[in-house]
Amino acid sequence: MKNIYMPIPVRVKSIRSESDDRTLRTFDLEFVHEDDAFDYMPGQFCQLSIPGVGEGPFGIASSPTEKGFLRFTVNRVGVLTTALHYLREGDEIGIRGPLGNYYPVDEFRGKNVVIVSGGFALTTLRSLTVYLRDPANRGDFGDITLIYGARRPGLMIYRDELEVWEKEDDIAVYLTIDQAVEGWDKMVGFVPTVTKEISPSSKDAWVMLCGPPIMIKYTLPTLAELGFPPERIYTSLERRMKCGIGKCGRCNIGSKYICLDGPVFSFAEIEKIPEEI
Amino acid sequence: MNKYKLQKDKLQNFLEQLAERFAVYAPVEKNGITSFAELEPGQLPALDFLRTQKPPKDIFYPQTEVILKFDEDGTKSTEYTGKPIAVFGVRPCDAKGFVIVERVFVDKKYEDFYWAIRRKDSLVISIGCNEPLRSCFCNWVGGGPFDTTGSDVLATDTGTEYILQPVSEFGERVMAEIEKLEKATEKDIDKAKALQTKALASMPEPPALDSLKSSLDALFDDPFWDEVTAKCLGCAACTFSCPTCYCFDIQDESRRGKGVRIRIWDTCQFPLFTKEGSGHNPRKSQMSRLRQRYMHKFSYMVETQGEFGCVGCGRCVSSCPVNIDVREFIVEAIATARDKGVEA
Numbered sequence A: 001m002k003n004i005y006m007p008i009p010v011r012v013k014s015i016r017s018e019s020d021d022r023t024l025r026t027f028d029l030e031f032v033h034e035d036d037a038f039d040y041m042p043g044q045f046c047q048l049s050i051p052g053v054g055e056g057p058f059g060i061a062s063s064p065t066e067k068g069f070l071r072f073t074v075n076r077v078g079v080l081t082t083a084l085h086y087l088r089e090g091d092e093i094g095i096r097g098p099l100g101n102y103y104p105v106d107e108f109r110g111k112n113v114v115i116v117s118g119g120f121a122l123t124t125l126r127s128l129t130v131y132l133r134d135p136a137n138r139g140d141f142g143d144i145t146l147i148y149g150a151r152r153p154g155l156m157i158y159r160d161e162l163e164v165w166e167k168e169d170d171i172a173v174y175l176t177i178d179q180a181v182e183g184w185d186k187m188v189g190f191v192p193t194v195t196k197e198i199s200p201s202s203k204d205a206w207v208m209l210c211g212p213p214i215m216i217k218y219t220l221p222t223l224a225e226l227g228f229p230p231e232r233i234y235t236s237l238e239r240r241m242k243c244g245i246g247k248c249g250r251c252n253i254g255s256k257y258i259c260l261d262g263p264v265f266s267f268a269e270i271e272k273i274p275e276e277i
Numbered sequence B: 001m002n003k004y005k006l007q008k009d010k011l012q013n014f015l016e017q018l019a020e021r022f023a024v025y026a027p028v029e030k031n032g033i034t035s036f037a038e039l040e041p042g043q044l045p046a047l048d049f050l051r052t053q054k055p056p057k058d059i060f061y062p063q064t065e066v067i068l069k070f071d072e073d074g075t076k077s078t079e080y081t082g083k084p085i086a087v088f089g090v091r092p093c094d095a096k097g098f099v100i101v102e103r104v105f106v107d108k109k110y111e112d113f114y115w116a117i118r119r120k121d122s123l124v125i126s127i128g129c130n131e132p133l134r135s136c137f138c139n140w141v142g143g144g145p146f147d148t149t150g151s152d153v154l155a156t157d158t159g160t161e162y163i164l165q166p167v168s169e170f171g172e173r174v175m176a177e178i179e180k181l182e183k184a185t186e187k188d189i190d191k192a193k194a195l196q197t198k199a200l201a202s203m204p205e206p207p208a209l210d211s212l213k214s215s216l217d218a219l220f221d222d223p224f225w226d227e228v229t230a231k232c233l234g235c236a237a238c239t240f241s242c243p244t245c246y247c248f249d250i251q252d253e254s255r256r257g258k259g260v261r262i263r264i265w266d267t268c269q270f271p272l273f274t275k276e277g278s279g280h281n282p283r284k285s286q287m288s289r290l291r292q293r294y295m296h297k298f299s300y301m302v303e304t305q306g307e308f309g310c311v312g313c314g315r316c317v318s319s320c321p322v323n324i325d326v327r328e329f330i331v332e333a334i335a336t337a338r339d340k341g342v343e344a
Ligand SMILES: Cc1cc2nc3c(=O)[nH]c(=O)nc-3n(C[C@H](O)[C@H](O)[C@H](O)COP(=O)(O)OP(=O)(O)OC[C@H]3O[C@@H](n4cnc5c(N)ncnc54)[C@H](O)[C@@H]3O)c2cc1C
Pocket: A045, A054, A055, A056, A057, A058, A059, A060, A072, A073, A074, A075, A076, A077, A078, A079, A080, A081, A082, A123, A237, A238, A239, A240, A241, A263, B275, B276, B277, B278, B279
């Protein structure tokens, strides 16, 4: 019998600070025993576990096409996330996963993809972007558009990588900050406004939309105006979680468990759920 | 399958034979509380009441359980390693409760290790209820005082003996191996049947619940909920006493490099259950929390399990300090939806 609560040992391979306010850190983890390595898809999450401190769910920010490490970006908010921030390279922690479903890549194969994100919710959408742009996959998808906003440049995660992507011609990247600051020559304005300015075509296109609730709330009407039906707009939902596998009863909205049936849902599915997201 | 007869004065011997291969759990009374516990050698179960106050789910799913241990050598699982478990004297509603919890803990995708280990090779011997209580309503929700769901053997108490009716092949095999167990005669079986019919007939006719789910779904945002939940204190007596409520928390404790990971029964009735880092709580009001409990049992579980997640044991009815009665709620929901013309 397999013990689904038993964390698998992983080692911290490298650590990077991801924001200038020191609330975000990115960890690359490697399996202590290579044969523990698992396959996963963009959008899935894992439970990261520090023995004696606790465990919690974190979206996988690396892409399955990137071998040899698993990436997570952690926002420091409480006990576990603070302990994670204190980790050093070489430390061992535990991991359970991959958990949950993933972005519906099979559904939008051959189509255009618009990725809209804000704040540190970019994590699993970075995974998706890298996955779609992998030479082995790129030909299977149409145009890729990425709209990403942060409050200010210092809170923009994966910035070096985003600036590399800006120069590539197989992806259109739009970066925005809330208010103009000196030295910023890209877009200015909230994500919903910028999305309207850019007005990505809804023809044969799917949207992956992840960010703070307020951003989602105001972006949805714009997307509707552009002609995206709710069946083609996906998001990743969050709830407090414990088990991550549909047992502890904590993360339901309506009859769905976010950890098991999600975290990725289309707005067509969400509209059918009675509880507010 | 063969049916058997157990004289009550041979119960001790019967349980001792079971104890040779099983850890035998049965109802006991301790400090004025009735619950299930492993019988000590020579101890007889307390059988002069119907349901225990504490539900028997803790036999397979302890209220607190250390699941992992951490020390210098790493992480170890601390699962149950005792004998297979036999439950004697559980009531039919509670036996069905095991099945409902099991559908959650062992689903298509994931098997809950700690539950599954305790359930492995386990035996459930239930005793039917000759005189259901006034708070019992198993017959509303697809059960009955002699329902066999979840039982390996169903016993009928005739006063001086138990007529044992194996339900599963495993139950049949174990009964066949018990020494000195008499075969039940036609007459015994008739006697048991008469008691079963009488018990069911003694329960008031249940209302039709076909439209309950659609009524609740239609009423989700209706002020109806404010009325039916207004008295609720959020104490969670209902969920802790419920044989089908399964929510849990996982917590770590540690001191000087050694630690444990514990799983503990939790409840959707407490605000912290869903409170998030940002301070946001998707279930802010007690209304939304009690609504979650009722929606889960009478709507969501119909979708996920194909039947209600309530077995009608009535424990929440008798344990609620402000007398909230789930049956009144059910009747009220159906009537409200009908009056408002909203049910599907
Ligand atoms: C599917 C999913 C993916 C996630 N991905 C990421 C990610 O990539 N990066 C990241 O930094 N965070 C992510 N989170 C949130 C992260 O899991 C929580 O912030 C973390 O578990 C908090 O742990 P803590 O011990 O530090 O906080 P605690 O000390 O337990 O609590 C601090 C505060 O956080 C709240 N909290 C605890 N657990 C959660 C939770 N699971 N969700 C929301 N609030 C919680 C508590 O109510 C409390 O107010 C994700 C959550 C989910 C459900």
